[in-house]
Amino acid sequence: MAYTYEYPHPAVTADICIFSIREGRLHVLLIERLADPFQGSWAIPGGFIKMDEDIVVGAARELEEETGVAGVPLEQLGAYGMPGRDPRERVITVAFVALVPSDQMVLTAATDASDARWFDMDELPVLAFDHDVILADARAKLADKVTNRVTETAKSAFQFLPKKFTLAQAQAVFETLRGEELDKRNFRKWIAANWDLVDLKEKTSGGRHRPAALYSVDFV
Amino acid sequence: MAYTYEYPHPAVTADICIFSIREGRLHVLLIERLADPFQGSWAIPGGFIKMDEDIVVGAARELEEETGVAGVPLEQLGAYGMPGRDPRERVITVAFVALVPSDQMVLTAATDASDARWFDMDELPVLAFDHDVILADARAKLADKVTNRVTETAKSAFQFLPKKFTLAQAQAVFETLRGEELDKRNFRKWIAANWDLVDLKEKTSGGRHRPAALYSVDFV
DNA sequence: AGTGATTGGTGTCGATAAGACACCACGCCG
DNA sequence: CGGCGTGGTGTCTTATCGACACCAATCACT
Numbered sequence: 001m002a003y004t005y006e007y008p009h010p011a012v013t014a015d016i017c018i019f020s021i022r023e024g025r026l027h028v029l030l031i032e033r034l035a036d037p038f039q040g041s042w043a044i045p046g047g048f049i050k051m052d053e054d055i056v057v058g059a060a061r062e063l064e065e066e067t068g069v070a071g072v073p074l075e076q077l078g079a080y081g082m083p084g085r086d087p088r089e090r091v092i093t094v095a096f097v098a099l100v101p102s103d104q105m106v107l108t109a110a111t112d113a114s115d116a117r118w119f120d121m122d123e124l125p126v127l128a129f130d131h132d133v134i135l136a137d138a139r140a141k142l143a144d145k146v147t148n149r150v151t152e153t154a155k156s157a158f159q160f161l162p163k164k165f166t167l168a169q170a171q172a173v174f175e176t177l178r179g180e181e182l183d184k185r186n187f188r189k190w191i192a193a194n195w196d197l198v199d200l201k202e203k204t205s206g207g208r209h210r211p212a213a214l215y216s217v218d219f220v
Numbered sequence: 221m222a223y224t225y226e227y228p229h230p231a232v233t234a235d236i237c238i239f240s241i242r243e244g245r246l247h248v249l250l251i252e253r254l255a256d257p258f259q260g261s262w263a264i265p266g267g268f269i270k271m272d273e274d275i276v277v278g279a280a281r282e283l284e285e286e287t288g289v290a291g292v293p294l295e296q297l298g299a300y301g302m303p304g305r306d307p308r309e310r311v312i313t314v315a316f317v318a319l320v321p322s323d324q325m326v327l328t329a330a331t332d333a334s335d336a337r338w339f340d341m342d343e344l345p346v347l348a349f350d351h352d353v354i355l356a357d358a359r360a361k362l363a364d365k366v367t368n369r370v371t372e373t374a375k376s377a378f379q380f381l382p383k384k385f386t387l388a389q390a391q392a393v394f395e396t397l398r399g400e401e402l403d404k405r406n407f408r409k410w411i412a413a414n415w416d417l418v419d420l421k422e423k424t425s426g427g428r429h430r431p432a433a434l435y436s437v438d439f440v
Numbered sequence: 441a442g443t444g445a446t447t448g449g450t451g452t453c454g455a456t457a458a459g460a461c462a463c464c465a466c467g468c469c470g
Numbered sequence: 471c472g473g474c475g476t477g478g479t480g481t482c483t484t485a486t487c488g489a490c491a492c493c494a495a496t497c498a499c500t
Binding site for chain 1: 222223224225226227228229230231232268269271272273274275296298299300301302303310312314
């Protein structure tokens with residue numbers, strides 16, 4: 001079956017920059033391209049938009065197909081459409097940013113037969129197409145989102161923490177997401193002011209150091 | 221001539237929200253649709269992306285074709301692609317925001333035979349497609365851009381002022397762009413801190429009131 | 441039991457930005 | 471010459487941010 005148009009149409013894809021934290025470091029999920037162009041290169045996962053689905057829905061579908069993760073808030077980054085970015089045909093991609101908990105992802109990436117791997121953001125391979133540019137923009141957007149407002153995206157940050165967590169653990173997560181070190185006292189002021197922390201009146205034990213108080217978060 | 225693809229492709233357009241100030245009020249340029257769908261409705265100008273041009277280049281081309289204005293910084297707003305937003309076929313549009321000087325526009329809109337009109341943002345007609353949503357997003361983005369940073373877009377604000385202007389004139393322009401009234405003293409502090417104003421040591425005359433000092437801006 | 445290592449936990453100060461707010465100055469017109 | 475209309479100025483409060491240093495509690499080891 002073929003589709004014919006009076007005028008040329010570009011292909012439109014949705015690419016999703018899927019960030020996670022693994023072993024305390026920011027990672028991004030990339031897939032290895034099995035076919036030309038850029039065969040063997042790594043690329044941001046994504047795929048073609050279907051004709052009957054909204055762009056963000058298509059992005060969510062691709063995300064679920066490729067990782068099994070659903071219900072994640074997706075933030076649109078923008079459209080990238082430089083001619084020649086795909087040597088086969090004109091492809092315009094709409095990029096999204098997602099932040100997903102690492103443990104869900106490990107599971108699915110393992111069962112998924114396709115060649116997908118987490119990459120440390122500081123050890124990226126050469127990327128296909130213009131995905132290096134997109135990923136850099138996505139990295140900046142992620143840091144900005146998590147830094148500033150109490151958005152859905154920022155709430156996802158707490159998925160990297162156990163239900164009961166210490167403030168030091170929380171600080172490590174936000175430092176990783178923001179890509180910079182934070183002052184301990186200033187961070188504690190910030191998190192107390194911006195999130196509804198519940199003091200569980202419990203303490204850690206077992207470390208060869210002073211026990212830490214445990215907290216949980218209440219979302220409004 | 222026809223173009224055939226193995227899989228269906230959406231059409232991709234660039235729509236440009238062209239803002240200007242006319243008689244002290246924020247206006248947007250809309251065109252009347254001559255053909256179905258939405259024949260007779262007003263719409264944001266835009267058009268199809270060519271296969272060999274970048275999206276922002278296509279947006280600039282459409283802007284110039286429809287208004288004669290070139291060299292204007294375009295800011296991408298995002299992609300809009302809800303299915304059914306165009307009843308004919310699947311159309312994904314990438315929206316841009318432009319701020320152009322009013323006098324250039326009057327000239328071109330007059331020579332342009334197509335039916336284009338400036339609309340006061342407070343007296344908008346019913347719009348075709350989902351252009352009401354896009355325009356609302358564009359309005360917010362415009363206000364944000366002009367408010368905060370010293371960007372190219374913000375520099376365009378000074379195009380609505382004569383080379384020699386009074387601070388009251390400048391305040392009126394920024395109030396219009398931001399959509400809110402500003403405190404006189406705070407505005408003067410802000411503009412002095414953020415822009416390189418040159419005191420021309422001249423004064424207005426002719427008003428039945430105290431003369432105003434004239435300034436010009438030096439861009440860095 | 442003592443000591444050192446390790447992480448937990450706390451408060452102040454200064455700079456900066458933003459917003460609220462009121463009065464006199466000056467030229468023109470009548 | 472008086473009043474109308476716009477021009478022009480400074481202080482205070484508040485909130486936010488970042489820089490910055492010390493003691494506390496537990497554990498491991500001796």
